Amino acid sequence: MRRAGAATARLAMALAPHARCIWIACGPGNNGGDGFAAALELVRRGRRVTVTFDGDAQRLPSDARDAFDRLCAAGIPIAPEAPVHFDLAVDALLGLGASRAPGGRMRDHLRRMQTRGAPVLAVDLPSGLDADTGQSSVDPGVAGPGLRHCLSLLTLKPGLFTAQGRDAADVVWFYDLGADRASVPPDARLPGRPAHASRPHDSHKGSFGDVAVIGGAPGMTGAAWLAATAALHAGAGRVFVGLLDDEAPSPAADDALMRRNPRSLALDRMTVVCGCGGGTAVDALLPEVLSRAKSLVLDADGLNALGRHPGWRELLQKRAQAHRATVLTPHPLEAARLLETDTQAVQADRLAAASQLAHALGCTVVLKGSGSVIASPDDCPRINPTGNARLATGGTGDVLAGMVGAALASGLDPQSAATQAVWWHGAAADGWPADRPFSASQLARQAGLGLAPPA
Ligand SMILES: NC(=O)C1=CN([C@@H]2O[C@H](COP(=O)(O)OP(=O)(O)OC[C@H]3O[C@@H](n4cnc5c(N)ncnc54)[C@H](O)[C@@H]3O)[C@@H](O)[C@H]2O)[C@@H](O)CC1
Ligand SMILES: Nc1ncnc2c1ncn2[C@@H]1O[C@H](COP(=O)(O)OP(=O)(O)O)[C@@H](O)[C@H]1O
CATH class of the missing domain: 3.40.1190.20 (Ribokinase)
Structure with missing residues (x-):
């Protein structure tokens, strides 16, 4: 989780190097934990963050709870509301564990991220997107160029590249967390540019x-x-x-x-x-x-x-x-x-x-x-x-x-x-x-x- 948080923070700084406020919206599971870890890293690097949390600290999974405790120990408060102005939003609400359509405050937060014109960086998966199928329980809407990014962790997920995935994720980044997954058979492959071979002279x-x-x-x-x-x-x-x-x-x-x-x-x-x-x-x-x-x-x-x-x-x-x-x-x-x-x-x-x-x-x-x-x-x-x-x-x-x-x-x-x-x-x-x-x-x-x- 520390690695995921550090990678998210690095990408956030590269995407919005002059950001005055980075909003990190954290959810109730380990995806939220990645968000807490990213917030901590960004503050260490001198960035201003506003962290919101849609969940119950008592029910966080243990790694996410550790990250939450480290955030509190560093004196970084959980904001009661999303910031009015932000230069980048980090969507750490739901990742692989999304099991239903986000509702209530979480849905409001997602809508706010989508409509303010600032870039959004989704951690691992855009919230509500199914990693396997690319079906989204949130209308991904249409964003301008450079406005949506997703840092996929550990593996690239098929759902980022088909059905609604391309609208939800747009620019996909990848960090393998240093894990060697070479022996794990893939569910799908992404073809690269085909080899460009010239035709033999002796052809007809x-x-x-x-x-x-x-x-x-x-x-x-x-x-x-x-x-x-x-x-x-x-x-x-x-x-x-x-x-x-x-x-x-x-x-x-x-x-x-x-x-x-x-x-x-x-x-x-x-x-x-x-x-x-x-x-x-x-x-x-x-x-x-x-x-x-x-x-x-x-x-x-x-x-x-x-x-x-x-x-x-x-x-x-x-x-x-x-x-x-x-x-x-x-x-x-x-x-x-x-x-x-x-x-x-x-x-x-x-x-x-x-x-x-x-x-x-x-x-x-x-x-x-x-x-x-x-x-x-x-x-x-x-x-x-x-x-x-x-x-x-x-x-x-x-x-x-x-x-x-x-x-x-x-x-x-x-x-x-x-x-x-x-x-x-x-x-x-x-x-x-x-x-x-x-x-x-x-x-x-x-x-x-x-x-x-x-x-
Ligand atoms: N090996 C791994 O699996 C890794 C996981 N990591 C992070 O962990 C994430 C997966 O963590 P989790 O399995 O905890 O899943 P999530 O963090 O996606 O969320 C699961 C939690 O959200 C709740 N939930 C699901 N749908 C909801 C909804 N619509 N509204 C409100 N609450 C909802 C569930 O009840 C559960 O408490 C990954 O996406 C990634 O960000 C990374 O840190 C890298 C490694
Ligand atoms: N939004 C889109 N993004 C990427 N490719 C698309 C999109 N819409 C259509 N295409 C591609 O355009 C082609 C349309 O094919 P098809 O639906 O059979 O049209 P038609 O019968 O009019 O020729 C397919 O190759 C499809 O993958």
Whole structure:
């Protein structure tokens, strides 16, 4: 606890070096104890603190009680009220032990921290955030840049990076408390920037694979063109578009895209991206696609078709037995349909939902949304750390499907292809110039990414 307190104090001083008042809001458990220890350290270093305590000193766990006693012995009072002005707030109300939504004075304190415009540093976890799932019992609201920080102790928690976690925690710092946890298996991994490998000079378009996009039913052809454009810009060798609307004209998209009758495609030799704007028309082709595609990305209406025809899931299992790569890219509603549940249940535990689907269907699953989860049957799930709410606009999922297709076509295994494509897709949105309008069609042309070529 002393180490946690000292680390919190150091970070507080770095975040607000000229703070005239640091408010430390302490709760009834060891998270509060970390707050007491931080307050003591800050006072030792000459900082002015106001400490509030929402709990009962007689019922503090022993380490927290020690820290509380040391604070009292140093003559640091517990303030009856939160300060009117503060330059930094330290949220040490609830950490891992939060068992219900904060109420009463604790809730008022959290609201005060969120609305005063001063930065907030949460110790270990933002109060009310579930460490495993990223569900928050407190509305995290929206904060400006640099206003929310979380110092995660001992381990990084999955909930900081998915669902509501990214809004609640925002900037995540990590201190391992000096403990060696190398032997503890992780619940999830955070992928870093994928390796940037250059293409060998001695390569040709056949070296990077063929992608065929099958989708684009009447009125929805744009989705298929978006996926195809993204696949092309992401580096696929050749990209074919098999529209389900025979009559639709080809837009003035990239000239390099090749239009084909979807029934004439050599599926066995291609990476097929199926479902983008497919409507129910995709149903007529899906069994053949599932049976024959060399590798497959199933998105949108392809996933919905699978929900309507549970018998076709067997074809996915057969693909797995034949070691044919398959990646499903559901958003939470599509995942809910496949799991026969609702969106709320999927969002309540995104890691579990993605893993359950991956196991049930024997393929890699990308559960999209803030902190996309990538799960494969026999691998630790990944939580993608890139991306932002710019992506919350129509068509960006089609772009992702095309990017995953290009990555698979280049020879990457499904888990790596999905992880790398999701990473670059998010990174493109993160690096988007503030003065440039964002749209899925613009994004599709930025899909040129650092996808590593096959080993
Ligand atoms: N190995 C560890 O577990 C470590 C724990 N540390 C700290 O200890 C924290 C966990 O401590 P605790 O397990 O004591 O848990 P917390 O400090 O999160 O709180 C648990 C207490 O809060 C009460 N409580 C739960 N929900 C409440 C609500 N909504 N309103 C009011 N009271 C509520 C519980 O009845 C219990 O008394 C970590 O988050 C971290 O800050 C760190 O010092 C580092 C090491
Ligand atoms: N708030 C957000 N933060 C990060 N990524 C997001 C956010 N909203 C959407 N995305 C990403 O944008 C894409 C949207 O996909 P999807 O919902 O299928 O849209 P569409 O069907 O319109 O193409 C996904 O990759 C998703 O992860």
